[in-house]
Amino acid sequence: MTAAPAPNPCGPALDRWCARWLPDPSGFIAVAYSAGADSTALLLAARERWPSRAVALHVHHGLQAAADGFESHGRAFCEQLGLPFSSSRVQAAHEQGQSPEEAARDKRYRALADMAQQAGAACVLLGQHADDQAETLMLALSRGAGLPGLAAMAERFERHGVVFGRPLLGLPSQVLREWLLAQGHAFVDDPTNTDPRYTRNRIRSLLLPAWEACFPGFRPMLARSARHAAQAQTLLDDLAGIDMAQTGAPPAILVLKALSRERQANVLRRWLRSSAGVAASTVQLDELLDQIADCTTRGHRIRIKVASGFVTREGERLAFVPPDNTPPI
Numbered sequence: 001m002t003a004a005p006a007p008n009p010c011g012p013a014l015d016r017w018c019a020r021w022l023p024d025p026s027g028f029i030a031v032a033y034s035a036g037a038d039s040t041a042l043l044l045a046a047r048e049r050w051p052s053r054a055v056a057l058h059v060h061h062g063l064q065a066a067a068d069g070f071e072s073h074g075r076a077f078c079e080q081l082g083l084p085f086s087s088s089r090v091q092a093a094h095e096q097g098q099s100p101e102e103a104a105r106d107k108r109y110r111a112l113a114d115m116a117q118q119a120g121a122a123c124v125l126l127g128q129h130a131d132d133q134a135e136t137l138m139l140a141l142s143r144g145a146g147l148p149g150l151a152a153m154a155e156r157f158e159r160h161g162v163v164f165g166r167p168l169l170g171l172p173s174q175v176l177r178e179w180l181l182a183q184g185h186a187f188v189d190d191p192t193n194t195d196p197r198y199t200r201n202r203i204r205s206l207l208l209p210a211w212e213a214c215f216p217g218f219r220p221m222l223a224r225s226a227r228h229a230a231q232a233q234t235l236l237d238d239l240a241g242i243d244m245a246q247t248g249a250p251p252a253i254l255v256l257k258a259l260s261r262e263r264q265a266n267v268l269r270r271w272l273r274s275s276a277g278v279a280a281s282t283v284q285l286d287e288l289l290d291q292i293a294d295c296t297t298r299g300h301r302i303r304i305k306v307a308s309g310f311v312t313r314e315g316e317r318l319a320f321v322p323p324d325n326t327p328p329i
Helices: 010-021 037-049 067-081 100-119 130-142 173-183 199-214 219-247 253-257 261-276 282-294
Strands: 028-032 054-060 085-089 121-125 156-159 162-165 303-306 309-314 317-321
Touching: 010 037, 010 162, 028 037, 028 100, 037 054, 037 067, 037 173, 054 067, 054 100, 054 121, 067 085, 085 100, 100 121, 100 162, 130 173, 130 199, 130 219, 219 253, 219 261, 253 261, 253 282, 253 317, 261 282, 261 317, 282 303
Parallel strands: 028 054, 028 121, 054 085, 121 162
Antiparallel strands: 156 162, 303 309, 309 317
């Protein structure tokens, strides 16, 4: 007798994710399908779970000659499976002050959201896995990130009016690749994934093997740390909401000063993020907190550079002045 095919390892992970985040979806379910191993395994699992409602969304970044081949392979693979395939071409060149990775990511999410809305998809599933999560956490640690960075990648988030999900964060990449190879499913390998110019690739080729040698099976442990950080950040966000109900937005300086320095910092981060979409660096935030502590007279002036604008004092409250409105010194 011929042995039954091994089950797709993405299946149970997808079941768990749906039970928590998408218990009763309506409409189509989209998969961000690059034609690489991870998204291929996820697409096959989505097709098995939603035979008539899974769709593949492909983003052609135009950054390398191999991109045309990725798109062609993806289209042919979906035709073979009888899956709808949509592709969007974007110009992912980065602007001044923006990293190439950041530019490509922003354009990719926008394109995926647009295609998902056109397809009537309830959500877009992403193939990022446990290795990606470990790399993200290591990258955050190397930059001295706070809790938002240490929380790494969320299982669910919304962008451009569309829900995105990452059901595979608990699965190592090797598990997915081995299953695909054993079942004879074709996928492509992106040559940029081994380019040492990119920090993530150096982490992947140098740090992850070293961690595996010292701490076998470390990936779930890092994922657990990321979940703890995410939970702690949620509590801080809740506390910031409670405190902002007292300080107002923009914050009243006297009310802000009644809080501990740590709670002041928490409120200021929340206010800047929600009102101006900016984040202060650690140095900028420390300087702003020092200025607030020294603000004991009506004439005390505050003007601290934050992102591309300034936090200033206007009467009894703080204000964020964007760059176009910043008065000369």
